[in-house]
Amino acid sequence: MAITKVVEIPIVTVEVPIGPQHPALHEPLLLKVYADGEEVVKVEINTGYNHRGVEKLCEKNTFYRNVFVVGRVCGICNAVHANCYVRGLEQILDISPNCRAKYLRVLAMELERIHSHMLINAVMAEIVGFETLFMQIMLDRERVMKAKEILTGNRVLADYMMIGGVRRDLDEVKRSKIRELLLKLKPRVEYYKKVFEEDETIVKRLIGVGLLSARDVTRHSMVGPVARGSGVRIDSRASDKYDAYDEVPFNVVTRREGDSWARMMIRWDEALESIEMCLYILEKLPRDGNPVPDERRLPRRFPLGEAYTRVEAQRGELVYYIMSDGRGSNPYRVKIRTPSFNNIINSAFMYVGLSLADVPVALTSLDPCISCMERVTVIDFTKGTRYSVPFKQLARCSA
Amino acid sequence: MTRPKLLKLVLRNLFSKPATIQYPREKTIVEPDSRGVQYADLSKCTGCSLCALECPADAIQMAPIPEGYEVPKTNPRRVYPVINYGKCVYCYRCVKVCPVNAYIVTSLFNIAGPTKLSSEGFSLGTLKKV
Numbered sequence: 001m002a003i004t005k006v007v008e009i010p011i012v013t014v015e016v017p018i019g020p021q022h023p024a025l026h027e028p029l030l031l032k033v034y035a036d037g038e039e040v041v042k043v044e045i046n047t048g049y050n051h052r053g054v055e056k057l058c059e060k061n062t063f064y065r066n067v068f069v070v071g072r073v074c075g076i077c078n079a080v081h082a083n084c085y086v087r088g089l090e091q092i093l094d095i096s097p098n099c100r101a102k103y104l105r106v107l108a109m110e111l112e113r114i115h116s117h118m119l120i121n122a123v124m125a126e127i128v129g130f131e132t133l134f135m136q137i138m139l140d141r142e143r144v145m146k147a148k149e150i151l152t153g154n155r156v157l158a159d160y161m162m163i164g165g166v167r168r169d170l171d172e173v174k175r176s177k178i179r180e181l182l183l184k185l186k187p188r189v190e191y192y193k194k195v196f197e198e199d200e201t202i203v204k205r206l207i208g209v210g211l212l213s214a215r216d217v218t219r220h221s222m223v224g225p226v227a228r229g230s231g232v233r234i235d236s237r238a239s240d241k242y243d244a245y246d247e248v249p250f251n252v253v254t255r256r257e258g259d260s261w262a263r264m265m266i267r268w269d270e271a272l273e274s275i276e277m278c279l280y281i282l283e284k285l286p287r288d289g290n291p292v293p294d295e296r297r298l299p300r301r302f303p304l305g306e307a308y309t310r311v312e313a314q315r316g317e318l319v320y321y322i323m324s325d326g327r328g329s330n331p332y333r334v335k336i337r338t339p340s341f342n343n344i345i346n347s348a349f350m351y352v353g354l355s356l357a358d359v360p361v362a363l364t365s366l367d368p369c370i371s372c373m374e375r376v377t378v379i380d381f382t383k384g385t386r387y388s389v390p391f392k393q394l395a396r397c398s399a
Numbered sequence: 400m401t402r403p404k405l406l407k408l409v410l411r412n413l414f415s416k417p418a419t420i421q422y423p424r425e426k427t428i429v430e431p432d433s434r435g436v437q438y439a440d441l442s443k444c445t446g447c448s449l450c451a452l453e454c455p456a457d458a459i460q461m462a463p464i465p466e467g468y469e470v471p472k473t474n475p476r477r478v479y480p481v482i483n484y485g486k487c488v489y490c491y492r493c494v495k496v497c498p499v500n501a502y503i504v505t506s507l508f509n510i511a512g513p514t515k516l517s518s519e520g521f522s523l524g525t526l527k528k529v
Contacts, residue, residue: 295492
């Protein structure tokens with residue numbers, strides 16, 4: 001193996017492990033930080049603490065059971081995961097849901113986007129030491145959780161997507177309830193956006209921290225609000241126009257600053273856009289038939305075929321590849337590529353030059369979702385054993 | 400230094416009621432159709448095991464109906480689904496795939512306790528004793 005790059009680590013360097021269990025991190029990830037005094041010289045990112053083998057689990061379960069399995073890959077973006085998987089199956093089966101179902105799917109996904117963006121902004125407030133703001137944002141997030149409960153039947157895990165439509169319809173009473181909640185939420189989100197713009201504590205901690213240029217973002221394939229915060233206009237909703245995104249109007253928000261603050265502001269702006277989208281959907285919900293398919297009458301056998309679908313999850317582009325061999329009721333292969341995988345693992349260069357205290361802030365601004373990231377497991381059929389491979393070893397193999 | 404932006408809100412919160420509720424004493428308000436505990440109505444159930452096959456969490460086991468109950472003739476094998484609520488993910492796949500719509504849904508969610516909970520008691524309660 002040829003040596004391509006040498007990183008000089010001064011002898012005076014101190015190695016500071018941040019994670020896998022650390023108060024500043026909400027999920028297990030190890031950032032091995034080498035610091036010269038207070039200044040970060042190098043960061044190594046190690047994963048592998050949260051591996052669950054979801055892709056293998058998908059191969060062992062039927063197509064229909066997997067709709068609920070993929071929803072559990074990540075709690076906070078379960079509707080988008082299920083939507084991406086279900087659209088893949090619809091491609092294989094050549095089924096198309098009606099317009100009402102498409103609108104309702106978008107409504108569920110946008111409600112999820114609002115609460116996810118509010119959550120990470122609240123977490124950011126906590127990380128910078130602003131507990132009061134954290135509590136306030138979480139309190140107002142309850143409104144959107146309630147809206148999601150009214151729509152899907154559960155606060156977090158929606159289990160809302162099904163092949164050929166959605167799993168429950170929206171009546172007039174529920175529609176007006178959700179509308180009322182969103183109208184109450186909108187001024188609160190505007191207020192918090194203003195707090196993030198004007199408050200001295202937040203501005204001092206966030207501006208200029210974790211700078212990413214548009215060039216860095218494209219070179220390291222970063223996606224979602226991280227890319228949009230650096231002026232790269234990338235959004236699968238706008239480029240693919242899946243489900244009802246071709247009919248619901250929205251703007252792709254971008255900023256040029258490229259620092260942690262810009263990424264958080266992108267999230268507030270997107271939450272506001274999502275509220276507008278939800279209100280539009282609630283007003284213009286089409287009435288072209290029943291959006292709820294009878295799950296007993298859906299096709300049991302899947303033809304030979306493969307599907308490649310992507311959605312814009314809250315953290316960026318989420319991709320599913322599903323392969324059906326046409327023989328059994330289980331998929332032959334389900335490959336999931338989550339946005340956090342790109343955003344976190346490729347971000348080690350971003351921390352260099354920051355002070356130690358800024359590392360959690362920069363990490364949080366990327367909106368890490370560790371349980372999404374961990375995919376690789378090796379099964380040795382001859383020995384009958386299985387083990388996980390850390391990312392570092394994979395990188396060494398590919399070099 | 401400028402005035403902290405949140406000061407007004409914080410002062411208002413000092414004199415207002417707490418936003419949290421005292422949970423076990425005060426009830427959490429959930430939607431009447433939110434997904435809570437579900438169980439099979441044995442007067443309708445045919446014992447076909449479809450729910451047990453389709454359950455993504457493998458939480459449903461088919462068990463024989465004990466003696467002393469009046470089992471309808473539509474259930475010749477005398478089996479019924481027992482849901483382990485500790486394993487159940489409340490996706491309601493069983494409710495939706497049941498060919499005879501035998502499942503009864505509730506919005507009951509506060510079932511945590513020291514004993515292992517299953518749908519045995521709920522389901523057997525739907526049958527008459529001989």
